[in-house]
Amino acid sequence: MDRFLNPMALAVFLPLLLAVAIYILEQRSWRIRNGLAVASAGISFILLATYLGDVRSGAVIVLELPNVLPPLGLSFRLDYLSMLGGLVVTGVWFLVSVYATEYMIKEHAKKRFYPFLVLTLAGAVGVMLSADLFTFFLFFELMSLSAYVLVVHEESPEAMRAGYKYLIMTIIGGLALFFSIIAVYEMSGSVAFVPGGYLTQGGLLANLAFIGFLVGFGIKAGIVPFHVWLPEAHPVAPSPASALLSGVMLKTGVIGLIRVTHQVFTIDLVRNSNWNTVMLVFASVTIVLGSAVAITEDDIKRRLAYSSIGQMGYILLGIGLLQERAMVGAIFHIFAHAVMKSALFLTAGAVIYRKGKRSVKDWGGIGREMFPTMVVFTIAALSMIGIPPLIGFVSKWELSLGALDNRGYAFVGLLLLSSLMNFVYYFPIIQNAFFGNRKHGEKALNIEAAPAMLVPMIVLACFIVFTALVPGNFALDLARKAAAQLFLYK
Amino acid sequence: MTDMVLETVARIIIPFIQLFGAYVLMHGHLTPGGGFSGGTIIGASLILYSMVFRFSPRKHRIEHDTSLLFEAGGAILYILMGLLGILFSKSFLTNRGIFPLGVPGELISGGMIVVITLGIGMKVAGTVITLFQELLEGGGEHHGHN
Amino acid sequence: MLALINLLLLLFLITCAIIVARTRDLLSAVIVFGAYSMGMAIIWQQLHSPDIAITEAAIGAGATSLLFLAAISRTRRYEE
Amino acid sequence: MAIIEKLSTNLYYLVAIILFIIGFHTMLTHNNLIKKIMGMNIMDTSLFLFFVSIGYRRGGIAPIIKEGIVEYVNPVPSALILTGIVISLSFTAFALGLVILLYKHYGTLDADKIIAMRSREIG
Amino acid sequence: MVHAPVLIVVTLLLAAFIVPLLYRKLPVAQVVFLLGIVISSIFSIRMAFLVLREGTLTYYLGGWLPPYGIEVVADAFGAYASLVLALISLPISYFVVFAPKEVNTPARYMALILLLMAAMQGMVLAGDLFNLFVFIEICSLSAIAIIAVKGTRDSIEASFRYLVLSALGSGGILFAIALIFMITGHLNMGYVRESLAVTASLYPLNILTALAFIFVGFSVKAAIFPLHVWLPEAHSNAPTASSALLSGLVVKAYLVAFIRIMYMVIGTELFVALPLRPILLILAACAMLVGSTFAIVQNNIKRMLAYSTVAQMGYIVLGLGLFSQRALEGSILHILNHAITKSLLFLAAGVIIKQTGTNRLSDLKGMGRKMPFTFAAFTVGSLSMVGIPGFAGFVSKLYLALGALDIGQIIFAALILVSSLLNATYYFPIVVNAFFGQTEATHQGSDPRKSVMAPLAVFALAVVFMGLFPSVVMPLVRQAAGLLQP
Structure with a gap:
């Protein structure tokens, strides 16, 4: 029983229990429900944060439950990568939960939304902390299936489809x-x-296994051509859910790929079997296609969704280069993209919530009406484009350096091209929002988003701006250490 | 409609059939026959009875409850006899040390086989009657297990 | 001699079985079936299995035929 | 010649199998439901005949206690057949009960007609 | 001497004969019914513990030793099967008593269920072919009867079809037993096995014929692929509790008997020497694909579940064909997991049909909001069927797939995946449409009272429990699989 009373076990299992508790208690009062939903992510975050010092100094915390589901059993571990992943998941989740308490007021079926929101959190935390593939898989499925409820929340025909x-x-x-x-x-x-x-041994089964991993994680991460669900599902979900889907859940797929390519297969095997080449090809296609399609999309959430696909290509690129520097970029981008894309989706959600405008063409003048919101949007978008000193720049910088080390000049070109495309589809929005005009005959409505929505966005914006500026940047530090650990046994 | 000839013949023949059935039943451990055949013979005689006298004013058929009682009672008797073995801390259906085994070849011998055979006979006779009557009248479902 | 009787009985069985299968009058089929069962019982007696024989005589020829009769009386006698 | 000899020694088996085939054929191909049940009975009795003839070959004397006989044949198969006969009676009775009910619902004993009626209702 | 093996059967039989006597006093009959099931289950559980601790239990009826006496053998496999039967029968019998009545003669219905349970318990514990055959026949008869007892036209038609095919199967099995007796001169399984080791090479044709007849006979009874034709009609037209029993237990009891004869009587050596494993594998593959494909096109909820049973039996047979230790463990575990899951699904379907008055899947849109608990139970069952980790069905699939890879049959591991996907395509739309979407429910309906929901809740919890802690039964399963594979 002692094993369950340490903070790490609580961080994993508390959300599971709280999901049930929310389901039971929400009959009583919506206040308790909202409080618990926010608290579950917050408590997990704090529990994980208690280990931050230990982990940064190199300790590895392990929890094993071999009696559950033999022959494989469950096991959890906190190392650099899971620390970073866990903190990103719980932190972003906490902010989004706060945002959701306000945003969801308008929505129906809240009794269903919150338990599943917390259940999905439980899955995501479990994925990040798992120490073996099987545990990873168990929580991965829990997360994916509970997220279904979030995706179809609107229950409109499109949402159902x-x-x-x-x-x-x-x-x-x-x-x-x-x-x-x-x-x-x-x-x-x-x-x-x-x-x-x-x-270390290649062969048919190993090849099939790798294909399976690529397909399984690729589907979750939205790698082209497995991305088909993503641009449909992210826009139809309520905005907080979109933020989590794009910001957090996609990352579980790439975390899985990182784990698999470095901690299950040996790097030599990956290289000898040319799987890295395969990943690079997929990554290039994903980067180009994601960004290109994003330009053509008019619906803000669809545009953001395609942008996510492009960004996941970066991370896959970092994995595929099989190079420590590039891996630092990839891991840091997991953090960076989570923060940026959540901020973007939350701002988009705020606009949709207040104005009901999904098409970017209608966003004229919104920057003047919802100034703080659009400032956050602008910061996040600039970071996406890769303007220094925002965090988006840091990951691109590391990725490029990694590519150059491998003489992958083409990939640097690819990154630049992608940045350009990012600019093409983000900048007009900003320009239109601040300097454009309202549609003819539309009245100005200076309603800012409610504080519960605004504060999380601003917190995220602060992360975007200041993480790279603060000396001893904890995320970059963790990413460096994680990458170093992954490549230690080269 | 009654049939004089049929009724008279039946009156004479049915006791003999039943006697034969009883003989077959009780000598199950000595001669060919036993619970199944003896029970069927007795049951058939009762069917004959109810068929022949179905138009006579008197009660012409075996009541459903009666045959049910026989049917279930026989089986329960069998099982209880079997359980006796466990009660005497031997194995189920044991035949040693409960009833006197008697001399081989005589009627009262074979321990409790006679009782068990009687149980089977009751069960089978009851079942045959139930089956026949239900086929003729109810046409319903029945559990035709023996 | 015994062998001949057995042979004849076996032939009788096959004939009965074919008749049962072919005839369109269910009532005659039942009666032939009773004869079949009886023949079977005799063969079993010949094969030194008297207890099976007596059971077959009582159950196969007796009870089963009775049940068939009851069923036919409730349905129809001839095949369509 | 050898074949005939073989046949004569295995006559009971042969007849049992012929009867089995007749029963099986009747059961599968005959349309009349009562006929099907008769086929089932023929099939069952043929199997019992098969069993009894095996026992006959091996044993030779009925397992009844008599003076001077020490060895008895295995009583288990004959108990099996005995039970088998009773079970086949139960099957017959139950099947006939179902046939009567089917007749009440469909007014026919013809399997093809029943299937045709059903498919007409569904389709 | 431990009396548990025989008392399991005897208790049920005794109750089966007492219950019909009490048809005028239904509450008393119900008490006797439940008592019979519960006491027998307690014996069964006790026996499972004993077997796990002390190894195989044998019991000689009347103290007569084989080959003349009747022998009851409770080895790990039999004890496991008996445990499965007992555990599944408990909630179902509770459902029989407390759910709304679907039959006009409840006392008779309960007696039939007791008889069926006794026959199944006897089947898995019988130590000789004679008793095995007798119990198979009783089981067939009572299984047919609990379909017909509903009294509707369709149920009678289905049960008659089942009866005819079942009688053919019985004939085949009896013929095979006769052939085996002809070669060996024994009916006791242990003796047959010993004798076959010597005589099999002398009479290869007889053995082959016997095997063929056993195979066909049990294929009919256990609904193994091409001979499953009776199953969808029979299982879908039966009363709810009967469907759960038939799909959950009866086909599996036959399969257990089949496995016992094939692996423990005929013997593994012969079994491996003949090309039976490829046949089993191909049949299993066909069952999994064809069963699922047919299930997809059904619009009747119970018929869909019945076709799903055909597919799931394919999983069990697949493990038998793969024949590696882990595959066998998967098969044996799936006997339990599928029993729990399918019982849950059939009970839920029965409740849904009863409450809404429709059995069409297309009418169930939006009903999840009106009957949340029933559909939640159905969802749990569906997740288990599809093989989502954390639910019972996943564990057996895991073992089966590992077993397939153990002998290098990647194709069959892939087949399990394809079949899972097919399962998902017919289970998930029901769940999704019931809970989500803007279509308004077209039918009335609400969750039934708590006493009816209790068995569903028990099964749903069991599905999750077995999904997370299969280690509870694994020792027994491992022993049983070890018995099959020398």
Whole structure:
């Protein structure tokens, strides 16, 4: 029983319990419900943060539950990567939950939304902290399936259609992962994440396993061509849910890929089997296509969704380069993109909430009416484009350096091209919002978003601006250490 | 409609059939026959009875409850006999040490086999009657297990 | 001699079985079926299995035929 | 010649199998439901015949206690057949009960007609 | 001497004969019914513990030793199967008593269920072919009867079809037993096995014929792929509790008997020497694909579940064909997992049909909001069927897939995935449409009272529990699988 009373176990299992508690207690009062929903993410964040010092000094905290689901069992671990992932997940989740308490007032079926919001959090935290593939898979499925409820929340026909696509893709991804996991287990007798990896033998089964991982994680991460559900599902969800889907849940896919390529397969095997080339090809296609399609989209949330696809390409690029510097960029971008994209979705949500305007063409003059919101939007967008000293720049910088180390000049070009495209689809929005005009005959309505919505956005904006400026940047530090650990056994 | 000839013949023949059935039943452990055949013979005689006298003013058929009682009672008797073995801390359906085994070849022998055979006979006779009557009248479902 | 009787009985069985299968009058089929069962019982007696034989005589020829009769009386006698 | 010899020694088996085939055929192909049940009975009795003839070959004397006989044949198969007969009676009775109910619902004993009626209702 | 193996059956039989006597006093009959099931289950659980601790239990009826006496054998496999039967029957019998009546003769219905349970328990514990056959027949008869007892035209038609095919199957099995007896001169399983080891090479044709007949006979009874034709009609037209029993337990009891004969009587050596494993694998593959495909196109909820049973039986057979230790463990575990899950689904479907008055899947849109608990139970069952981790169905699939990879059959591991996907395409739309979407519910309906919901809740919890802690039964499963594979 002692094992369950340490903060790490609580961080994983508390949201699970709270999801049930919320379901039971929400019959009584909506205040308790909202409070618990916010608290669950906050408490998890604090619990994880208590370990920050330990982890940064190199300690690894482990929790094993071998009796659950033999022969594989559950196990959790806090290392650099899971620390960063866990903090990003719980931190962003906390802010978004605060935002949601205000945003969801207008929505229906709140009794369903909050328990599943917390359940999804439980899945996401479990994914980040898991120490083996099987635990990872278990929480991955929990997260994906509970997120379905968030996706179809509106229950409009489009939402149902998108949700169905999401569900089927999730199941296909889950089955692909399932296959790969049992293949790994078959080949090695273990599914743990071991620093340096342990699968050295290639062959048919190993190739199939890698394909399975690529498909399974690729579907979650929105890698082209497995992205088809993403631009449908993210826009139809309520904005807080979109922020979480784009900001947090996509990252679980790439975290999985990082874990698999470095801690299950050995780097040599990945390189010898040319899987890194495969990843680079997918990454390039994803970066170009995601950004290109984003330009053509008119709906703000769809544009942001495609932008997410492009950004996930960066991370995949960082993984595929198989190079420490690039990995630092990839891992840091997990943090950076989570913060930026959440901020963007939240601001977009605030505008939609106040004005009901989804099309970017209608955003003329909004910057004057909702000034703080649009400032946050601008900061996040500039960071996306990669303007120094915002955090988006840091990850691109590291990625480019990594690519140059590998003589991958083409990839640097690709990153520049992508930045340009980002500029093309973000800048007109900003310009229009601040300097454009309202549509003819529309009255000015100076309603700013409510504080509960505004504060989380501003906090995120602060992260975007100041993380890179503060000396001893904790995220970059963790990313560096995580990457160093991954490449330690080269 | 009654049939004089049929009724008279039946009156004479039915006791003999039943006697034969009883003989077959009770000598199950000595000669060919036993619970199944003896029970069927007795049951058939009762069916004959109810068929022949179905138009006579008197009560012409075996009541459903009666045959049900026989049917279930026989089986329960069998099982209780079996449980006796466990009660005497031997194995289920044991035949040693509960009833005197008697001399082989005589009627009262074979321990409790006679009782068990009687149980089977009751069960089978009851079942045959139930089946026949239900087929003729109810046409419903029944559990035709023996 | 015994072998011949057995052979004849077996032939009788096959004939009865074919008749049962072919005839369109269900009532005659039942009666032939009773004869079939009886023949079967005799063969079993010949094969030194008297207790099975007596059971077959009582149940196969007796009870089963009775049940068939009851069923036919409730439905129809001829096949369509 | 050898074939005939073989046949004569295995006559009971042969007849049992012929009867089995007749029963099986009747059961599967005959349209009349009562006929199907008769086929089932023929099939069952043929199997019992098969069993009894096996026992006959091996044993030779009925398992009844008599003076001077020490070895008895295995009583288990004959108990099996006995139970089998009773079970086949139960099956028959139950099947006939169902047939009567089907007749009440459809007014026919013809399997094809019943299927045709059903498919007409569904379609 | 431990009496538990025989008392399991005897208690049920005794109750089965007492219950119909009490048809005028229904409450008393219900008490006897529940008592019978509960006491027998307690014996069963006790026996499982004993077997786990002390190994195989044998019991000689009347103290007569084989080959003449009747032997009851409770090895790990039998004890496991008996445990499954007992555990699943408890909530179902509770449902029989407390759910709204679907039959006119409840006392008779309860007696039939007791008889069915006794026959199934006897089937998995019988130590000789004679008793095995007798119990198979009783089981067939009572299984048919609990379909027909509903009394509707469709149920009678379905049960007659089942009866005819079942009788053919019984004939085949009896013929096979006769052939085995012909070769070995024994009916006791242990003796048959010993004798076959010597005589099998002398009479290869007889053994082959016997195997073929056993295979066909049990294929019919256990609804293994091409001979499953009776199953959808029979299982979908039965009363709710019967459907749960039939799909959850009866087909599996036959399969257990089949496994016992194939692996423990005929013997693994012969089994491996003949090309039976490829046949089993192909049949299983067909069952999984065809069953699921047919399930997709159904609009009747119970028929869909019935076709899903065909597919799921394919999983169990697949493990038998793969024949690696882990695959066998998966198969044996799936017997329990599918029993729990399918019972849950059938009970939920029965409640849905009863409350809404419709059995069409297309009419169930939006009903989840009116009957949240029933549909939540259905959802849990669906998740388990699809094989979502954390639910029972996943664990057995995991073991099966690992077992497939153990012997290098990647294609069958992939088949499990494809089949899971197919499962998802027919289970998830029901759940999704019930809870989400803007379509208004077209039918009335609400959750039934708590006493009816209790068995569903128990099964749903069991599904989750088995999904997370299969280690509870794994020792027994491992022993059982070890028995099959020498």
